[in-house]
Amino acid sequence: MMFLNVIWHSLLNRKGTVLLALISVAISIFVLLGVEHIRHQAKESFNKTVSGVDLVVGARTGQLNLLLYAVFRMGNATNNIAWESYRELAADPKVAWTIPISLGDSHRGFRVVGTTQDYFTHFRFGQNTPLSFSQGQPFSQLFDVVIGADLAKKLGYRLNDEIILAHGLGQASFSLHDDHPFKVVGILRPTGTPVDQALYVSLQGMEAIHLNWKNGVKIPARKTSLDALAERDLTPKSITAFLVGLKSKMTTFHVQRQINTYSKEPLLAILPGIALTELWQMMGVMENTLRLISLLVLFSSLLGLSVMLLSSLRERRREIALFRAIGASPFFVFMIIQTEALLITLTGVLVAMLALTMSIQFAQSFLVENYGVFIDSFAFNSETLGILSLILAGTLLLGLIPALSAYRMSLHYGLATRS
Template sequence: MLNLMLQSMRNRLTSVCLTLTVIALAVALFIGVELVRTQAKQSFANTLSGTDLVVGARSGNLNLLLYSVFRLGNATNNIGYDTYQRLAQTRGIDWTIPLALGDSHRGYRVIGTNLDYFRHYQFGQRQSLHFAQGDPFDDLFEVVLGAEVARTLGYQLGDALTLSHGAGGSTSFVHHDEMPFTVVGILSPTGTPVDRSLHVSLEAIEAIHAGWQGGARVHGVNADEINQYDLTPKTITAFLVGLKSKFQLLNVQRAINTERSEPLSAVLPGMALAELWALLGQAEKALAIVSAFVVAVGLTGMLTTLLASLGERRREMAILRAMGAGPRHVFMLLWAEAALLALFGTLLGYLLAQGVILALAPLALAQYGLVLTPSLPTGTVAWMMLGVQLTGSLAGVLPAWRAYRHTLADGLTQRL
């Protein structure tokens, strides 16, 4: 029976290939949308762990989280460093991590911070940062690279690099080339925006902007003259907060939000992420509905092809009957053919989706900071693949039943 079915499908290779293509594309679209949706959520959720509050200038919760944690967008304003120091002493706060953003290097963001960043920053399931090579910065003009920065740009320990003014794209026209930095550390991969960041001290951020006013260079200052300047930070962009106890969360958040010296926002990362998913929820549903309709169209196309081929195969079915095949054999032949097409189409669609995800992963990582990786079918994807297989098998029942009902005389009678 299997050999007979394969021979029959080979004789109709063009229509079989078209049917497989339609099913595979439909399944690949559904799987691709689902994988991007789930892995995007996972990538965002794994970026920050163990941080209770994210504090920045007064703005929307989502905007604050995006620019301070995910390096997307820019801050509406900065925070006075004296305000930060005072708030860091608030009762209930265990540690803080200051962040100064605004500069870049060949398209990658530069973060000004202090050594608490390497002590307290956590990602994933409370995983701490580790060094693949070297150590944290200790001198003024030393830089620690994220894993992707070092890999993509080919930097090694001891290499020199120049930072650029502004957090724009890969091209910048204003460089701090009078103050080169030396690579002293390279972090292990994390799968988060940390991999795409360069880390320097807060004092280094002040140093490279010495002689600047209003975002423009007023006069040049080289590395030898920098000791004449006070490098105490004046402002920072945001800071992360870890609490001694979760019970103090609301009190600390209220104290920061009601700070009188300047308007601030203290955001719970989990709630800001929930806001993001709620914002994107309707778009996710729309994509899922469109994908489901595409799968339905693919299965309908398979059913249409099988029904259309019955007229051409009437004589084939009748000859099989004349050679001793019973109605049950004819039914099983056509039903198994539909089930096999659904199975191969589903598997091809899954492989196609994984290939597209693998091909687009570098672009998604570089442009949007999303970590996309091929994965085994689980959850919604597994149920969808099973559903396509069952629906495709059921779709084969109708043409199989029609062939089952055809009589031997009907197939051998010549119709004019």
């Protein structure tokens, strides 16, 4: 108890420099833990977005671009797929189910997905978990819409509310499909994936709101009534992409080759897992660079802590001499310096973890809305324990510099200090 009391009063006596060292250490640990947590959570968020899908099919492009816009709603398609081509490929005996996807519209910055009820039947996320509804049911009428959990929470929508879709993407749009508003008939349960950030309408509903548009521009003074729409053939002319589930995994590469060599139009079929692996390989260099920068920031902060303790020894010669006069051993002085370094670092760890927890809470909605990445709250785990062990080991190692200097000083100085 006396040992800790001595350390506490010693730190209070130098509270200005100690506070600066503490802030520096806390910031560096915050950066290191933040980079590791976000890196890990981003991978988990991407990996659990889609499950049980054997192939993702779209117009010929890079496989990462196809994966991003078809599954994660990021980016845009280079071209569409003709409806006839989709129907022909979907009718293949080796195909168990398909989910057509039509993109291009939005609502207050959130993507609109045109699809069929097969989306709610066959789509899986996480560990093969099906979609479920917290309220309502799938769309059944032409102008029904199902919304994701985060969208409903952020915009405050409830069942039977009306929603007007906008042409194109973006937070603000002046090209509105205000002729026929959609009615909310279902709200999905949270999934922690981009599913929570989208609106889902039928392909026929998507086709209906574009009847009076040409080249992305609304034709003035033209409106189609509901009765007229009931008589129209609203089969879509094209879709953006489609997801494929096969009856047998053994046929995956055969079907992929069949689609990639499709003669009627250039198409690309990709395996989601392989595309994600390529994504992580591309991100590997950036991940390692961020790790290196974080470690260098941490090293510089711990080195600064060591320099602060070392520079304070000149002011503490009387204190050290007094310890020796009352019988304290040089090892006692050595342990005081090392314990001070550890206390400052441990306090920095606690401050950094608290700041990281609060920052993630504030940033969660921003990351999901803008990047489709769901970051869980910061939690202590084995990986965090490994990082903290590394930090403490570095503190003890760099703390040897001032601690050994104090040890040698305690051997040479008595009550009479040198000028």
